[in-house]
Amino acid sequence: MDGMKIAVITGASSGIGKEICFALQDRIPAIQEFWLFSRRKESLQEVEEQLFRPVRLFSWDLTKEECFQKYEDLLIKENPEILFLVNAAGFGKLGRVTEISVEEQLKMLDLNVKALTAFTLKSLEYMGSSSRIIQMASAAAFLPQAEFSVYAATKSYVYSFSLSLREELRNTGVGLTVVCPGPVDTPFFAVAGGGGRMQKIKQLFMAKPKKVAKLAVMDAVLNRPISIYGLPMKGFYLLCQMCPDMLLIPVVRKFYR
Numbered sequence: 001m002d003g004m005k006i007a008v009i010t011g012a013s014s015g016i017g018k019e020i021c022f023a024l025q026d027r028i029p030a031i032q033e034f035w036l037f038s039r040r041k042e043s044l045q046e047v048e049e050q051l052f053r054p055v056r057l058f059s060w061d062l063t064k065e066e067c068f069q070k071y072e073d074l075l076i077k078e079n080p081e082i083l084f085l086v087n088a089a090g091f092g093k094l095g096r097v098t099e100i101s102v103e104e105q106l107k108m109l110d111l112n113v114k115a116l117t118a119f120t121l122k123s124l125e126y127m128g129s130s131s132r133i134i135q136m137a138s139a140a141a142f143l144p145q146a147e148f149s150v151y152a153a154t155k156s157y158v159y160s161f162s163l164s165l166r167e168e169l170r171n172t173g174v175g176l177t178v179v180c181p182g183p184v185d186t187p188f189f190a191v192a193g194g195g196g197r198m199q200k201i202k203q204l205f206m207a208k209p210k211k212v213a214k215l216a217v218m219d220a221v222l223n224r225p226i227s228i229y230g231l232p233m234k235g236f237y238l239l240c241q242m243c244p245d246m247l248l249i250p251v252v253r254k255f256y257r
């Protein structure tokens with residue numbers, strides 16, 4: 001591969017995706033250009049100002065399916081080598097399924113599942129033997145979560161798809177890390193709404209996005225399969241592996257009240 005060595009980051013305008021941009025800048029000197037995707041151009045420009053390498057901005061709404069073809073066309077035209085693909089764009093809505101509009105719930109699928117899958121699959125042939133994929137799942141992937149139902153299900157998809165894809169990529173040298181943080185201090189909860197239902201769990205376990213991002217990049221470099229920030233969430237992961245779902249679902253639900 002002799003194309004420009006790039007990092008593709010979706011959800012780069014805010015929160016964990018933005019911090020991953022800075023962590024990649026600090027840790028991976030081989031990246032020659034950053035390609036940043038999200039809807040808000042001004043927020044992307046603010047990130048661009050803090051990156052000291054060439055940047056290309058794409059203010060696209062990734063819930064719109066035409067973006068997938070546009071992304072493929074862009075790759076064909078530029079023929080880059082994708083060193084890092086980071087799928088961080090995502091959102092969740094808190095509440096009972098009857099309290100959230102059907103359209104909004106389907107949008108979670110469009111962004112968290114469809115866009116992530118499309119960007120991953122379309123990027124693969126541009127990845128070389130030391131390339132890495134970072135997929136933002138969540139600790140919500142470990143267990144079905146009442147009142148976060150569709151969101152948790154999308155993250156279970158990300159977790160399952162990512163680990164099976166990692167296996168398929170085993171002999172290619174392309175590494176994949178699925179990132180599963182608990183609550184992180186970003187605008188995510190303002191978007192999630194739900195009238196402060198996450199208050200208790202937030203106060204207990206809230207992590208800083210910079211720390212989650214730094215660990216994600218380090219785990220990706222080391223090609224670890226799963227990146228979980230902090231002891232409480234590592235403990236939660238082990239608990240979910242050991243206990244039947246039906247026992248834990250009502251317990252976790254109590255945190256939202």
Ligand SMILES: NC(=O)c1ccc[n+]([C@@H]2O[C@H](COP(=O)([O-])OP(=O)(O)OC[C@H]3O[C@@H](n4cnc5c(N)ncnc54)[C@H](OP(=O)(O)O)[C@@H]3O)[C@@H](O)[C@H]2O)c1
Nearest residue numbers: 011013014015016038039040062089090138183184186188
């Ligand atoms: N914060 C948490 O507690 C937490 C915990 C576990 C996992 N996660 C996951 O981590 C990822 C990043 O979340 P965050 O906490 O950093 O939240 P955030 O600060 O709200 O960031 C979400 C990002 O997704 C982008 N985005 C949203 N809708 C989009 C659309 N239709 N098209 C393109 N981009 C879109 C946003 O940019 P624009 O608004 O500019 O489009 C933003 O850059 C998500 O996948 C989330 O599910 C978060």
